[in-house]
Amino acid sequence: MHREVTTTVRVKLHSLTGRKARLVEREYGAFQDAVHGDDANLYSATMQQAEKVRSNKNPREDTEQPVVLRNDCITIEHDEATVLSSWWFKLPVYNPEKEKGDSIWVPVHVPEKDTHLLEDEYICDSELVSRDGEWYVHLVCKRSVAVADEYDDVLAVDMGAKWIAVSTFLSDRDTTFHGAEVRRVREHYKQLRKSIGKAKVRSGAQVIERLGDKESRTVEHKLHQVANDLIARARERNAVIVFGDMTGLRFDTGEGRYVNDKTHKMPYAKLANFLTYKAHLDGRECTPVAEYDTSVTCWRCGSQNTRRDVQGRLECHDCGLDDNADKNGALNIGQRAVGKDIQSPLSTAGAVVAQPETQVVLTGTNGEMEPANSPDNVGLTLSEGSPRLRSWE
Ligand SMILES: [Zn+2]
Numbered sequence: 001m002h003r004e005v006t007t008t009v010r011v012k013l014h015s016l017t018g019r020k021a022r023l024v025e026r027e028y029g030a031f032q033d034a035v036h037g038d039d040a041n042l043y044s045a046t047m048q049q050a051e052k053v054r055s056n057k058n059p060r061e062d063t064e065q066p067v068v069l070r071n072d073c074i075t076i077e078h079d080e081a082t083v084l085s086s087w088w089f090k091l092p093v094y095n096p097e098k099e100k101g102d103s104i105w106v107p108v109h110v111p112e113k114d115t116h117l118l119e120d121e122y123i124c125d126s127e128l129v130s131r132d133g134e135w136y137v138h139l140v141c142k143r144s145v146a147v148a149d150e151y152d153d154v155l156a157v158d159m160g161a162k163w164i165a166v167s168t169f170l171s172d173r174d175t176t177f178h179g180a181e182v183r184r185v186r187e188h189y190k191q192l193r194k195s196i197g198k199a200k201v202r203s204g205a206q207v208i209e210r211l212g213d214k215e216s217r218t219v220e221h222k223l224h225q226v227a228n229d230l231i232a233r234a235r236e237r238n239a240v241i242v243f244g245d246m247t248g249l250r251f252d253t254g255e256g257r258y259v260n261d262k263t264h265k266m267p268y269a270k271l272a273n274f275l276t277y278k279a280h281l282d283g284r285e286c287t288p289v290a291e292y293d294t295s296v297t298c299w300r301c302g303s304q305n306t307r308r309d310v311q312g313r314l315e316c317h318d319c320g321l322d323d324n325a326d327k328n329g330a331l332n333i334g335q336r337a338v339g340k341d342i343q344s345p346l347s348t349a350g351a352v353v354a355q356p357e358t359q360v361v362l363t364g365t366n367g368e369m370e371p372a373n374s375p376d377n378v379g380l381t382l383s384e385g386s387p388r389l390r391s392w393e
Helices: 018-035 044-057 112-120 180-199 201-236 257-265 268-281 325-337
Strands: 002-013 067-069 075-078 087-095 100-109 126-131 134-146 153-158 165-169 175-178 239-245 286-290 306-308 313-316 322-324 352-355 358-361
Touching: 002 087, 002 112, 002 268, 018 044, 018 067, 018 087, 018 100, 018 126, 044 067, 044 087, 075 112, 112 134, 153 201, 153 325, 165 201, 165 325, 175 201, 175 325, 180 201, 201 239, 201 268, 239 268, 239 325, 268 286, 286 325, 313 325, 322 325
Parallel strands: 153 239, 239 286
Antiparallel strands: 002 100, 002 134, 067 126, 075 087, 087 100, 126 134, 153 165, 165 175, 306 313, 313 322, 352 358
C-alpha cells in the first residue's frame, strides 16, 4: 500500500536586492487587492489563484492572505557555486516595467533538515507569506510512501478529555495513558488569563494574546511528543494504528458544560494529523474509526447499559465490567477497526450475540448472562501473523 505524505517546508527569502524586494512587495500587495475584489495586476497564474481564494474563502477586508503560487510557475534549485546562497527560488511576479508576467530568482534559506525533501520530491502549489517583516515561501512537498500490508496487532487510540490520548493493544489490552500535561498547560494558561484579565484591562489584552501564542506552541510540542510515543509503541509490536474520529458526538452524554468546554478545546485534529503523518512516514497504516457509542458501550459484552463515573471508570450493569473509561473507549475503537460490531442488543433478553470471538448468551429475562467473556480472551484476526503477546515497556 502507498500513502501520500505532505510536508510543508518553510524557506526564508534573504539578501533581496532593492528591485527584487519591491517586486515581491508589489506582488503581495496586489494579491491582497485581488482577493478583496479590487483591480490588480498579477502574474496571470497567480491572478487565477487570487480569484479562487476570493470565491472560496471570501476573506475579510482586514486579513492578509498568503499569495498562492501555482506549482508549475515555481522552481527551487540548489547551487553550491554561488557565494550568496546555496538555494535559489524562482518566484513568479508581475513586472510593471514590462507590463507582463515575469520571474525573479531570489536567494532562500532552507532548513538543513528539510533539504532532502526538495531535491527529488514533488512540489505542489505553495504560498508566499509575510511575517514579522520577512518573506517566506511555504513549499508544499508531496511524497508517496509505502506502508505495510500486514500487522501483528492493533494499537487503538482514544483521544479523551482526561488524557490527550489513551492507547491499548487489542491483543492483550496493554494500556498506556499519554499527555496529561497538555491539559495542565491549558489549565495553567486559563488561570493566568483569568487573573490578568481581572487585573488590568488594557495591557491585559496584549499579554493574553502573547500567552495564546506561547500556549499553542507548548501544546503543539506536547502533541508531537504524544504522537511520537504512539508511533514508537506501535512499532514495538508491528501494530496498525487506529484512532477514534472526533465528530463532536462523543461527549454529548449529559456530562455538563465543564467537560464539553474542555473537550472542544482539545486539539484533536492536530494530533490526528501528526499521528497519521508520522505513522505513514514510519511505513505504518493509521486510520480513523467512527467513534460513536465507543465511550458508552462495554468493550467486553457490548452492552450500553453502562455508567461512567467521575473517576473515569466505566461500569457495565450487564456483565459487571469495571474498567478505565478511556481504555474502554480505545478497545471499542480497536474492535470496530477490525470489523467487529461493538453494539449488541443485550437488552433484548434471550438473544444470542456474537462478540469478539466469544459468545454472550443471555438466559432468562434478568439480564444475566453466561458464560461471561473472559477478560483474557480477545479475538484478533487482522492479519495472518499471530499476535505477539508481550507487554510494552
Ligand atoms: Zn458488559
